[in-house]
Amino acid sequence: MAAKLSKKSAISDEPQTALWASIHDKLKKHIPRQFFKVFFGDLEPLSFKGNSLVLASADARVVAHIKQRYLPLINRYANEVSEGKIVVKVKTRPTDSKAEPKKDHKVKKPRTIPTQTTSEEGRDGGSGAYPNTIILNPKYTFDRFVRGPSNEHAFAASFGAAQRPSEFHNPLYLYGGVGLGKTHLMMAIGNHIQDNFPWMNVQYTPAEIFQSDLVEAVATKTLPHFKAKYRNIDVLLFDDIQFISQRAEYTQEEIFHTFNYLYQNKKQIVISGDRPPQQLSTLTDRLVSRFQSGLIVDIKPPSLETRLAILKTKAEEIQLDIPYEVLKYVAVRITGQIRVLEAALIKLKFISELEKHPIDLQLTKLALRDLPNEKPGPQVSIDEILRVVSKHFGVEEAEVKGNSRVENIVMARHVCMYLTKKLLPSMSLAAIAEAFGRSDHTTVMHAEKKIKEMVDRDEAFRVQLQELHDELQF
Numbered sequence: 001m002a003a004k005l006s007k008k009s010a011i012s013d014e015p016q017t018a019l020w021a022s023i024h025d026k027l028k029k030h031i032p033r034q035f036f037k038v039f040f041g042d043l044e045p046l047s048f049k050g051n052s053l054v055l056a057s058a059d060a061r062v063v064a065h066i067k068q069r070y071l072p073l074i075n076r077y078a079n080e081v082s083e084g085k086i087v088v089k090v091k092t093r094p095t096d097s098k099a100e101p102k103k104d105h106k107v108k109k110p111r112t113i114p115t116q117t118t119s120e121e122g123r124d125g126g127s128g129a130y131p132n133t134i135i136l137n138p139k140y141t142f143d144r145f146v147r148g149p150s151n152e153h154a155f156a157a158s159f160g161a162a163q164r165p166s167e168f169h170n171p172l173y174l175y176g177g178v179g180l181g182k183t184h185l186m187m188a189i190g191n192h193i194q195d196n197f198p199w200m201n202v203q204y205t206p207a208e209i210f211q212s213d214l215v216e217a218v219a220t221k222t223l224p225h226f227k228a229k230y231r232n233i234d235v236l237l238f239d240d241i242q243f244i245s246q247r248a249e250y251t252q253e254e255i256f257h258t259f260n261y262l263y264q265n266k267k268q269i270v271i272s273g274d275r276p277p278q279q280l281s282t283l284t285d286r287l288v289s290r291f292q293s294g295l296i297v298d299i300k301p302p303s304l305e306t307r308l309a310i311l312k313t314k315a316e317e318i319q320l321d322i323p324y325e326v327l328k329y330v331a332v333r334i335t336g337q338i339r340v341l342e343a344a345l346i347k348l349k350f351i352s353e354l355e356k357h358p359i360d361l362q363l364t365k366l367a368l369r370d371l372p373n374e375k376p377g378p379q380v381s382i383d384e385i386l387r388v389v390s391k392h393f394g395v396e397e398a399e400v401k402g403n404s405r406v407e408n409i410v411m412a413r414h415v416c417m418y419l420t421k422k423l424l425p426s427m428s429l430a431a432i433a434e435a436f437g438r439s440d441h442t443t444v445m446h447a448e449k450k451i452k453e454m455v456d457r458d459e460a461f462r463v464q465l466q467e468l469h470d471e472l473q474f
C-alpha cells in the first residue's frame, strides 16, 4: 500500500499518506486477509487537518461497515503511531474526487458484507448481523495440517476438492470424532479456494448456525434473503451436520433444497459430521443418498507418530523450545483430541514462562497433571510394542508373529515378549504368548531368560533395550 500510494507523486509526501501507511501496516497484520482486501483495498487518506485524519472509500457500504466494526481498532493504531495526537474519521469518497481511477484494485463489492469476529473459529461475535457469515481461520491451512495414516485420505480428498472445486469430489463428506481436524480441513479448503479462485464465493456454515439463521429468517419473514444467500455461493462448507436437531424437518428440507440447487449448478459442497451419513438418524434418506453419491472419507485418531509430528509442528508455531523426550511424553499421555495436545503445549509454555524454567520432563509431569484425557499411568498397547520393536530390528510385524527362525526376527520376538511382560504386568503369560502368535505360555519365560542373558553379556544390547523400554514406557 505504501508503494501504491507513493506512485501518486502529487500526494506522496503529504503527511496523511505517511500516517495512513503506518496505520495500514498495523491493521493488515491484525485483520484476516480476505476482510482486509474487501474493506481496506479501496480506502485512502483524503485529508489531514487539525488532529483529524479522514479516510475515504467509494463504497458507502464499506464505509458503514468500517465505522461499525473497525473504527475503534483504526483509532487505536492511529493513537500508537501518533502518540495520541490524531483521530481518524471515515467517509464516502466524493464522486468528484480527483483520485485517479485505479486498475489495480477492484472495489470488491462485498458479496455479502461479512461480519468481523474475534473468536477462535471465527464465530460471529454477536453483532446481530444476519445471516451470520463466519470468517475462515487463516491458520487453518493445508500447510499446517500434519498428515499421517489416520487422516491422509481426508487430506487428499480435501486437497483435491480445493484444487478443482466441484470437479472431483462432490459432495465431499468428512467424518470423525471431535478434535481430529475436520474443521481445520474444511477451512483449509476455503482458504485455498479464496487464495486461488478469489472470485469464488466461499461460505463456511456450521449446521447449527444454518438452523438458527433459518429459524430467524422464518420469524422475520426474510426467507427469500436467506435462500438467496445460500444459492449465491460457489463453495459451501457445512460443518458438524450432526447438530441438526431431530425434529427440525423444515431445516432438513431446506438443507436438501440448498444442496440440490448448488449441486445442480456445479457448486462445491463439503460437509462434516461426527459419523457416516447413514448413521445420522436426523437425516432424511434423500439427503443420505445425496451424500453417498459423492465421496465419504473418515478421519481416525492419530497414531503416536502422527501425534508427535503434530506436537512438533504446533510447538514450532508457538515458538516453544521443547526437548524431544517431553514431546514424546505428551504424545504418549494424550491420545485423543488434537485440541488437547495443543492445550498441553500452551500450558507448558505458560508454566515455563511463569517459573522461568526451561521445559523439561519434570516440569511437564507437574504441569500436565490435571489435563483432561491424561492417561492414569504408563500404558502401552501390544500393537505399539510390536510396531516399535519390529521397526527397531528392521523386520516385518507379521514375521515377528510368524514362525521364522531367522536370528533377528527371533530376537525381535523375544524383545517384544520381554517388554510386554515389563510394561503390561497385568497381562498373563498365556495372553502375552498369544498376542505374539504363540500357543504356549512357557515361550514367554524362555524369551525372558534369553533376553536377561543377552543383557548380561552385551552392554550395547542393554542400552538398546533400555531405549526401547523408555520409548514405550511413558
Ligand code: ADP
Binding pocket: 140, 144, 145, 146, 147, 151, 176, 177, 178, 179, 180, 181, 182, 183, 184, 185, 310, 338, 339, 342
Ligand atoms: P474437529 O473439527 O474435527 O473437531 P478441529 O479441526 O477443530 O477438529 O481440530 C482441533 C485442533 O486440532 C485445531 O486446532 C486443529 O488445527 C488441530 N488439528 C487437528 N488435526 C490436525 C493435524 N492433522 N495437523 C495439525 N493440526 C491439527
Ligand code: MG
Binding pocket: 179, 182, 183, 184, 239, 240
Ligand atoms: Mg469442528
